[in-house]
Amino acid sequence: MISLEQIHKSYALGERRVTALRGVDLQIAAGEVFGIIGASGAGKSTLLRLINLLERPDSGRVQVAGEDLLALDEAGLRGARQRIGMIFQHFNLLASKTVAENVAWPLKIAGLLSPEQREARVAALLQRVGLADQAHKYPAQLSGGQKQRVGIARALATEPRVLLCDEATSALDPETTRSILALLAEINRELGLTIVLITHEMEVVRRVCDRVAVLDGGLIVEQGPVAEVFLHPQHATTRRFVQEAEQVDEGQLSDDYAHVPGRILQLTFRGERTYEPLLGEVARRSGLDFGILSGRIDRIKDEPYGQLVISVSGGDLAAATALLQERGVRVEVQR
């Protein structure tokens, strides 16, 4: 659906040039929710804004739905942008227009639909985002979460196939964030829309994304299915995001474990396996003693997972590992 090839992008800053992206390749499939995570200055906004050519690359290719965006003339690009909606951290609503007028705005400026058809579409969109009774209010009379719902309805007005989300929940409290992410997931599921979101929070990625790319210094340093990247991060930057999300202090942990005897293993359970009473059985069959050092059961999108760090001593470790692996548990030796 979206294909970026060898994208380079730099900005002029006085006499200097600041490099924002240094050779990014990215493929996003139709119907995915794809997250791009990175620290401030990593190049996330630049990357997102390249997908609808709000920024033009210095070199590289940008294709959306099979269309080479860099080859389009202005009219062609206007048409392409109607198929790529966007929402923003600070909502970017028109303060002097009502909720209904804000949502109708993209249709009006593109000259799409008759006034009656526009009214019907706006009503349906407000219904979808849960604001059917707020149509005549002004943005200043709404909460942050409601403003973002208007932003989403407006982005959907031209029936795009792609929705770009620029830190869409960063200005919202945790509970409102969850409700907006749930709405995005519902839109993805029900409309089959491809969603690309940028964020600096792993929690946002964990809740809604199917796949994620980690951006660092203008390069993608790691990408893959969220469960894989989240549970088995390879790159130092990814590990930092995951630890931040789980509020783990790696230095503190290794100090704590220094006094623990035996080997230390990390076990990862996925799906329904998460709830099976496997450990007791494995310990009995292999004669292993184990102690639980830390544990977490949670969900990545809709899939439950469990991750346990255990110390083991005595018994037959090789047999225990084989038993766990046989039952689909991933075993990583930490020490």
Ligand SMILES: Nc1ncnc2c1ncn2[C@@H]1O[C@H](COP(=O)(O)OP(=O)(O)OP(=O)(O)O)[C@@H](O)[C@H]1O
């Ligand atoms: N219009 C601009 N002019 C000059 N430099 C820019 C411009 N926009 C971005 N940059 C620089 O490009 C780099 C990447 O910026 P970008 O905004 O894409 O990163 P980001 O990951 O979205 O950061 P943040 O999370 O802080 O928004 C940074 O060094 C930034 O200072």
